[in-house]
Amino acid sequence: MPKSTARCFIHRPARLKRRFAAIASVAALLMTVSxxxxxxxxxxxxxxVQTLDPHAYNExxxxxxxxxxxxxxxxxxxxxxxxxxxxxxWRMLPDHPDVWEFKLRRNVTFHDGAPFKAxxxxxxxxxxxxxxxxxxxxxxxxxxxxxxxxxxxxxxxxTKGPSxxxxxxxxxxxxxxxxxxxxxDSVVPQDFKGGKENYAARHENGxxxxxxxxxxxxxxxxxxxxxxxxxxxxxxxDIDRIIYTPIQSAATRVSALxxxxxxFLQDVPPQDISRLEQNESLRxxxxxxxxxxxxxxxxxxxxxxxGEAKGNPFADKRVRHAMNMSIDRLAIKSAIMRGESVPLxxxxxxxxxxxTEELGKFPKLNIDQAKQLMAEAGYPNGFSxxxxxxxxxxxxxxRICQAVVAMLAKIGVTVHLDVQPSAVVWPLVLNRKxxxxxxxxxxxxxxxxxDNLVHSRGAWAAANYKNPEIDAKIELLRxxxxxxxxxxxxxxxxxxxxxxCFYLPIHAQVLARATQKKIHVTPNVGNQISVKxxxxxx
Amino acid sequence: MTGFFLRRLLSVLPVMLMTAFLSFAAFHxxxxxxxxxxxxxxxxxxxxxxxxxxxxxxxFYIQFFRFISSALHGDFGISTRVGRPVLDLxxxxxxxxxxxxILSFIFAMIAGVALGVVTALRPRSILSGFSLTVSLIAVxxxxxxxxxxxxxxxxxxxxxxxxxxxxxxxxxxWWTTGLLTKTGWQAIILPAISLATYQLTLILRLVRTEMLExxxxxxxxxxxxxxxxxxxxxxxxxxxxxxxxVVTVAGLQLGxxxxxxxxxxxxxxxxxxxxxxxxxxxxxxVPIMAAYLLIVSxxxxxxxxxxxxxxxxxxxxxxxxxxVR
Numbered sequence: 001m002p003k004s005t006a007r008c009f010i011h012r013p014a015r016l017k018r019r020f021a022a023i024a025s026v027a028a029l030l031m032t033v034s035x036x037x038x039x040x041x042x043x044x045x046x047x048x049v050q051t052l053d054p055h056a057y058n059e060x061x062x063x064x065x066x067x068x069x070x071x072x073x074x075x076x077x078x079x080x081x082x083x084x085x086x087x088x089x090w091r092m093l094p095d096h097p098d099v100w101e102f103k104l105r106r107n108v109t110f111h112d113g114a115p116f117k118a119x120x121x122x123x124x125x126x127x128x129x130x131x132x133x134x135x136x137x138x139x140x141x142x143x144x145x146x147x148x149x150x151x152x153x154x155x156x157x158x159t160k161g162p163s164x165x166x167x168x169x170x171x172x173x174x175x176x177x178x179x180x181x182x183x184x185d186s187v188v189p190q191d192f193k194g195g196k197e198n199y200a201a202r203h204e205n206g207x208x209x210x211x212x213x214x215x216x217x218x219x220x221x222x223x224x225x226x227x228x229x230x231x232x233x234x235x236x237x238d239i240d241r242i243i244y245t246p247i248q249s250a251a252t253r254v255s256a257l258x259x260x261x262x263x264f265l266q267d268v269p270p271q272d273i274s275r276l277e278q279n280e281s282l283r284x285x286x287x288x289x290x291x292x293x294x295x296x297x298x299x300x301x302x303x304x305x306x307g308e309a310k311g312n313p314f315a316d317k318r319v320r321h322a323m324n325m326s327i328d329r330l331a332i333k334s335a336i337m338r339g340e341s342v343p344l345x346x347x348x349x350x351x352x353x354x355x356t357e358e359l360g361k362f363p364k365l366n367i368d369q370a371k372q373l374m375a376e377a378g379y380p381n382g383f384s385x386x387x388x389x390x391x392x393x394x395x396x397x398x399r400i401c402q403a404v405v406a407m408l409a410k411i412g413v414t415v416h417l418d419v420q421p422s423a424v425v426w427p428l429v430l431n432r433k434x435x436x437x438x439x440x441x442x443x444x445x446x447x448x449x450x451d452n453l454v455h456s457r458g459a460w461a462a463a464n465y466k467n468p469e470i471d472a473k474i475e476l477l478r479x480x481x482x483x484x485x486x487x488x489x490x491x492x493x494x495x496x497x498x499x500x501c502f503y504l505p506i507h508a509q510v511l512a513r514a515t516q517k518k519i520h521v522t523p524n525v526g527n528q529i530s531v532k533x534x535x536x537x538x
Numbered sequence: 539m540t541g542f543f544l545r546r547l548l549s550v551l552p553v554m555l556m557t558a559f560l561s562f563a564a565f566h567x568x569x570x571x572x573x574x575x576x577x578x579x580x581x582x583x584x585x586x587x588x589x590x591x592x593x594x595x596x597x598f599y600i601q602f603f604r605f606i607s608s609a610l611h612g613d614f615g616i617s618t619r620v621g622r623p624v625l626d627l628x629x630x631x632x633x634x635x636x637x638x639x640i641l642s643f644i645f646a647m648i649a650g651v652a653l654g655v656v657t658a659l660r661p662r663s664i665l666s667g668f669s670l671t672v673s674l675i676a677v678x679x680x681x682x683x684x685x686x687x688x689x690x691x692x693x694x695x696x697x698x699x700x701x702x703x704x705x706x707x708x709x710x711x712w713w714t715t716g717l718l719t720k721t722g723w724q725a726i727i728l729p730a731i732s733l734a735t736y737q738l739t740l741i742l743r744l745v746r747t748e749m750l751e752x753x754x755x756x757x758x759x760x761x762x763x764x765x766x767x768x769x770x771x772x773x774x775x776x777x778x779x780x781x782x783x784v785v786t787v788a789g790l791q792l793g794x795x796x797x798x799x800x801x802x803x804x805x806x807x808x809x810x811x812x813x814x815x816x817x818x819x820x821x822x823x824v825p826i827m828a829a830y831l832l833i834v835s836x837x838x839x840x841x842x843x844x845x846x847x848x849x850x851x852x853x854x855x856x857x858x859x860x861x862v863r
Contacts, residue, residue: 197622218817219703219809247702247807248816251686255701259693392820423822 039536040241041519044253044262048218048246053200054174055127056190058134063172064528065244068223069111070174070206073102073121073155074167078533080290080351080444080525082167086116086175086207087155090167097162097481104153108230110177111204111211118149123178125157125170132191138169141451143478162481165447180205209237209532220245231532238536257282263516266529270340270395276514287523288342289511290349291442293394295387295404295504297323298435300464306435307416309383314435320501322373325363326411327404329506336399341507346498347441347449349508351525354446354490359498362505370411382412388429388437393422395509401438429462437462440509442526446490450474454497463502470496546846550839554832558609561831562602605828614829619821624829628811633713634704635803635810639796641717641726642734647788650738651777654745658753659772673739681798685732685805692728700725702807729806733799737791744787748780755779782849789845793838 049065050057067075073087084090087102108116125147129136143160150156159166181187184199191198204212209231210223223242231237245262247253250269257265258279268276268284277284297314304312313319329343345362348355374380389401398419405415415436428434439460443449452458455474456466473493480486497503513521513529518537521529589595593604608615614624653673657666676684693701705721707714716722752758753776761771800812807813811830818826 216809218813245703245807248813249682249805249807252689252702252805252807255686255689255694259697259701261693261700261702421820421822423820 038241039239040243041239041264041531041534042262043242043244043264043266043531044247044256045244045265046246046248046250046253046267049221049244051190051201052204052212052215053186053190053198054176054206055124055130055133055135056201058137058172060527064526065221066174066204066206067208067528068210068242068531069204069208069212070176071208072171072174073104074171076171076444076526076528078522078524078530082171086121092162092164092481093156098159100157100159100163100166101150102155102157104155105230106153108207109228110180110207111226112177112180113228114177114179114205116175116177116207117152118155119152120178121155121175122147122149123181124175125155125173127176127181127187127189128173130188133189135172138172141448142166142169161479163479164481164483164486165445168444175207176200177205209235210242218246229532235532236535237532239531239534242531257514260516263519264521265514266527268512268514270338270512273338273340273512273514281517282514283517283519284512284514285521285523286340286510286512288349288351288525289442289509289527290351290444290525291394291440291527292344292347292349292508293397293400293438293440293506294347295327295506296429296434296437296439296463297502297504298432298462298464299500299502300466301435304383304385304435305433306386307384307414309385310378313377313379313383313385314502316377317500318373318377319379320504321363322370322377322411323408323413324501324504325366326370327407327504327506328365329362330365332400332403332506336396336403337507337510340395340510340512342510343507344505346494347453347503347505348446348494349442351508352444352446352449354494356491356494359494367410374411379412382414384414384416385436386416386418388425388434389417389419390422390425390438391419393425393438394440397438397440400506404438429460432462432464434462446494447474447477450477450493453503454493465500465502467496467500542850543843543847546843550843553839554835555606557835558606558828558832559602561828562605563598609829609832614832615825617818617823617826619818619823619826624825627814627826628829628833629712630714631809631811631814633715634808635796635799635812637715637717638726638729638733638802638808638810639792639799642730643737643788643792643795645730646734646737646741646791649734650741651745651784653738654742655749655772655777657742658746658749669742673742676735677739681732681736681801682805684735685729685802688728688732689805699728701728704809729802729808732805733795733802737788737795740791741784741788744784745780748783749776752776752779785848786845789841789848793841796837797834 045061047061050059050062052066052069054066054070071085073085074082074090075085077083084105086105086108088105090100090102093099093101102121104116104118104121110116110120125139125144127133129139129144142163142165144163144166145158145160147155147157157166157170176186181200184203186198186200189198190201202215207230209226209229211226213222213224215221221242221244223244225237225240229237247256247262250272253262253265253267254269254272254276256262257276273284273286276282297320298312299314299320301312301314303309304314333339333341333343342350343362344350344360346355346359348359350360374382387401387404389398391398401417401419405417408415425434425437429437429439439462441449441453441460443452450458451474452460453463454465454470455461456464456471470493473489477486477489477493480489511523511527513523515521520535520537522533524530586595593601596604605615612625614628616622617624617627620627653665653669656663657670660666679687689701692699700721703725704716705723705725706719707716707722708718716726758771758776761775766775799808799810800815802808803810803812804816811833814826815830817823818830
């Protein structure tokens, strides 16, 4: 997804202090008799964090780092379930379905020592709705109007009409301290386009298990365990120091792990997984990511913008089905993904709400039937089209596209491959300037997929599927609070999406993380590891 | 001398303008920087407003003119990825790249000249054969492979040196240096060697060829006939005469070391301007890409001019003969 950044430089203490530090650490070593001992997580990823301002930028790498320092009222557990963090319980008020009430955790303090109160939660939600906020989309999706502190430990969120998915959306809103933000001129989120940096972009004051020690952008960020964290005793917190380093080159990243310069590697390149597994001092953990990879076709254009065809072949459902049944998903899994994927017949992840096994089934590879469908649709000799394919958007994206070119050639579809960075491809999709493209999406529920990919006005709906009936159902879903009726509507919409086949699903990604043997990381479906839950062998 | 210098300066202007135009034009059509800034949920109005604010809706030539005129004032605009002034970002990263480039340049010069002399004077020695073979391999291997090879041997297998990063740095004014700390020195060794290989080979072979030629020239034979000691002949009379072409080539190579540090910086996660450039491509950050190319071409042109002037000073024939037009 699109990204932007903030660069921060905080310089570490003067060198002069190092000698004293060395003496002190020797002394500390001599005195240390505690059984645990200090454990540092040297964590490497391919990309750096863009900003520490929790509401300025909505991007996974940034969010995954900031969640070590900041917490929301609720969050997603490693397996994707919604759990309470700064809120202990929440409910939609029975006589006011447009108000959600959250009861807050007591005895929580921010890193500067200030106690956490309902006023901070209300302030943070309001802050996240500012025009410069990049996470306001979550609050807009839940139709949030305002947040009010009822008393010190109760906060109410008012929405325009009933908003069944409000708690889910709040999982992306971190809580800040109002007094700290006001004192440091950070009442509104950092403004990227204005070229401004605020205090919160380089400093933090969250309630999380770790606090910032130093940060140099694109180089390293250091965190230490917060000694007054409310969750001490509830979480292992075996790691007491985190050193986070971005390393872009895949080969260097893997080398750094093998040589012991880092001990936790995210974004493990698939081609290195088996080699790392054979290394006895390392541990590789795999788990599904809540993200699917699929192709999209523009169904509404009159003619193809690229390639040669009579009219727009993608407007014909038979062509779409023919293409769908000529994609060999099992071959992609074994030859390209080296087994690290879950082939799918739908664009919703098997982990997300609304997935069924029925949806997941994919058509059998059947070239004869596909050819017959092509002939029936009036394309016995096929047609040609350009496939817009990113090369840094998902695991092995370029190679998947190359495979698709070869597979579609068998039914007469000549595909010209146009491979470019995702910074080029995503705008084509957003502006609907593509006939045929490779895309990825990950969300925890069906509704967000419908809103963005299925609704004719959805931000990423470059398939341009136009069906007023489906649009109406999606809109209905936004304020439908009754779980049973929601389920029915969701199933109906999915049935149409599958029948119409304007997306050609490929697979769900499987992610791997590698660590030194003694470090145990639980896979996280959102690809957002929570360091406080990491266990270390003593 | 002044006339010579001024003429060179004048000839540089069209070159710079052309570079600026090409880089601006090429990057102008890459990606959609607006998208990075407004996010996926922005409405058409949001985009239009931002485009107007940033001047993206103006005709190309007006945007280009604005780019040139602000660049002349040292203003390269604001990075669309980071939201900070481009010049600040480049200046922040420049020390890392310059330290790496200059260190590998010095290394390539010293080792290149020394090995060049040895291979010319003692062609049958083991050291000569070894350095000629290795240099042939080094020059034919792509730079990133050399980098990864060094990492594999010295970081993974032997564990002597770090595989990435810059180590600890010290801040002196706006300049950050890694050359005052132990970890800084450890970190710079591998990338510097990797960056130096190509230049080293080039200088080695150049010195060798020139040296062999000079050794057969009349003034060396006369010096020999006079019974001057070998050491004096080799290092004072012969080497001095080989150095003029070497200085020219080395000067030009310094420019390309700085410009092409991109690959080395990516392999070693070296936080210099090359890495900044790569990131900018990924996020189609046009102001940084354009400014980077412009600054690199300024460095190139400046070094070129300095080389010309040094050449002019070194070689008396340029001053007296009809060579100066």
